[in-house]
Amino acid sequence: MERMAKELQQIRSHGLYRSLRTIESAPDARVQIESKSLIMCASNNYLGLANHPRLIDAACNAIQVFGTGSSGSRLITGNTVLHEQLESQLAGLKGTEAAILFNTGFMANLAVLSTLLGEGDVIFSDELNHASIIDGCRLSKANVVVYRHNDMADLEKKLLQRVGHGGNSRILIVTDGVFSMDGDIARLPEIVELADRFEAWVMVDDAHATGVLGAHGGGTADYYGLPSDNVHVQLGTMSKVLGAEGGFVAGSQLLVDYLRNRARPFIFSTALSPSVIASAGTAVELVSKEPERRVRLHEIARRVRDGLSYLGFQVLPGETPIIPVILGDPERAVEFGQRLEANGVFAPAVRPPSVPPGTSRIRLTVMATQSDADIAQILNAFTRVGQELGVIA
Structure with a gap:
């Protein structure tokens, strides 16, 4: 038991400790998480079918x-x-x-x-x-x-x-x-x-x-x-x-x-x-x-990816609804995710061992059911938090 406690403390000290979040609504473009209404940007429910x-x-x-x-x-x-x-x-x-x-x-x-x-x-x-x-x-x-x-x-x-x-x-x-x-x-x-x-x-x-x-x-x-x-x-x-x-x-x-x-x-x-x-x-x-769901998904992915790149974020190239924003340091990534949440966007940090050391990130995912207003809020939240933390100018 003592060995497990020490290992957990070491995980905490490196900014890698993980805990569960409680979701109180159906999986959708917007969800209720611990009494807060947030735009979901971390789900694999890409076409929005999980509550169809x-x-x-x-x-x-x-x-x-x-x-x-x-x-x-x-x-x-x-x-x-x-x-x-x-x-x-x-x-x-x-x-x-x-x-x-x-x-x-x-x-x-x-x-x-x-x-x-x-x-x-x-x-x-x-x-x-x-x-x-x-x-x-x-x-x-x-x-x-x-x-x-x-x-x-x-x-x-x-x-x-x-x-x-x-x-x-x-x-x-x-x-x-x-x-x-x-x-x-x-x-x-x-x-x-x-x-x-x-x-x-x-x-x-x-x-x-x-x-x-x-x-x-x-x-x-x-x-x-x-x-x-x-x-x-x-x-x-x-x-x-x-x-x-x-x-x-x-x-x-x-x-x-x-x-x-x-x-x-x-x-x-x-x-x-x-x-x-x-x-x-x-x-x-x-x-x-309903292929139009896929068309909408890729349209949203392009808009968000292009928008984040234009703002100056380090966005890995691609064409899928998985949009990684590289921040490097795990503590910085965690802080970024927390501030996004304060701005109404749920996109928690991804850290080692899920990704290689030095590449901690916000793994942003988009959904076909997100609206134009959702996209605008996502980009506005990234702009605000990125400027606050000095990630972008």
């Missing part, structure tokens, strides 16, 4: 028919027609033969990496991949080679070093589609080209890309116009754009059948509740039928 009336109705109807819980794993008592329908919908969204559900995106990454790879195999992983990919790589017991972020020359060099000697090792290149802290997009066509040369599989985690990128909202492969069979494993979540919870993997029927029979996180987990599945299925419909 149709999703709520679908969840309520599912409870009336199927009850509140699934009662068991998918392979025993937890499989309903709703689960099967959603998997079919997700495969359609991704343009793949099949899909399989997991209880979280984190579990989906653990499942794929620990099931498909093992000792003697090689995983090439982007240095900024999500923690769930990192943990999945560790769990797989494969050899892990980390390449510099989005650096295709470095990936090629390391592929040549590790793969050019032949052998029967399975090779996987894994990357986030949209990187959650930087907001940039993986260079997927070049990754696919390298994978073809070195007879490797490609896995992309589209947690922040599904419903956001692509002409059809299909994610990173859709964004680049890549055939789905060029990307062997497409992973996503229902907890962001789709406004529900859970994760999924889309790919060939063979891949899905194999995961259903071998992936321990699937076999030994109670299935997601019917209400969650029903609401996610309705969200997939809205993603497909």
Whole structure:
């Protein structure tokens, strides 16, 4: 106990202590947080579907028919027609033969990496991949080679070093589609080209890309116009754009059948509740039928990103609704977030270990449901706080 107390004190002294905030309203463009009405600028609810009336109705109807819980794993008592329908919908969204559900995106990454790879195999992983990919790589017991972020020359060099000697090792290149802290997009066509040369599989985690990128909202492969069979494993979540919870993997029927029979996180987990599945299925419909939500989202992202850059903030380049404003020092970032909140904007600081040391930031995210008045208030708040703290002139 004394050791834990000392470690927590050390975390506090470095400005890295974390505590929970209490949200008292539905997830929307504006939320009630501890009795304050704030513009939400830290949510992954990019299209504003998490409190959409149709999703709520679908969840309520599912409870009336199927009850509140699934009662068991998918392979025993937890499989309903709703689960099967959603998997079919997700495969359609991704343009793949099949899909399989997991209880979280984190579990989906653990499942794929620990099931498909093992000792003697090689995983090439982007240095900024999500923690769930990192943990999945560790769990797989494969050899892990980390390449510099989005650096295709470095990936090629390391592929040549590790793969050019032949052998029967399975090779996987894994990357986030949209990187959650930087907001940039993986260079997927070049990754696919390298994978073809070195007879490797490609896995992309589209947690922040599904419903956001692509002409059809299909994610990173859709964004680049890549055939789905060029990307062997497409992973996503229902907890962001789709406004529900859970994760999924889309790919060939063979891949899905194999995961259903071998992936321990699937076999030994109670299935997601019917209400969650029903609401996610309705969200997939809205993603497909209401592309104007995506258009609005990207319009808002451009306006906010351009506005902050014009004001003089250090904004990482990109075109997604994740807009990182780099402040460097964790204490400064925390103070900046607190002052934003005092100005009606909820965008807390992101600090190590979520980001590398020296890159603490405000990870600003925007939503399709935010109004022009919301955008103006966001930019005004950043202007005021940035001037107060000497971040901008």
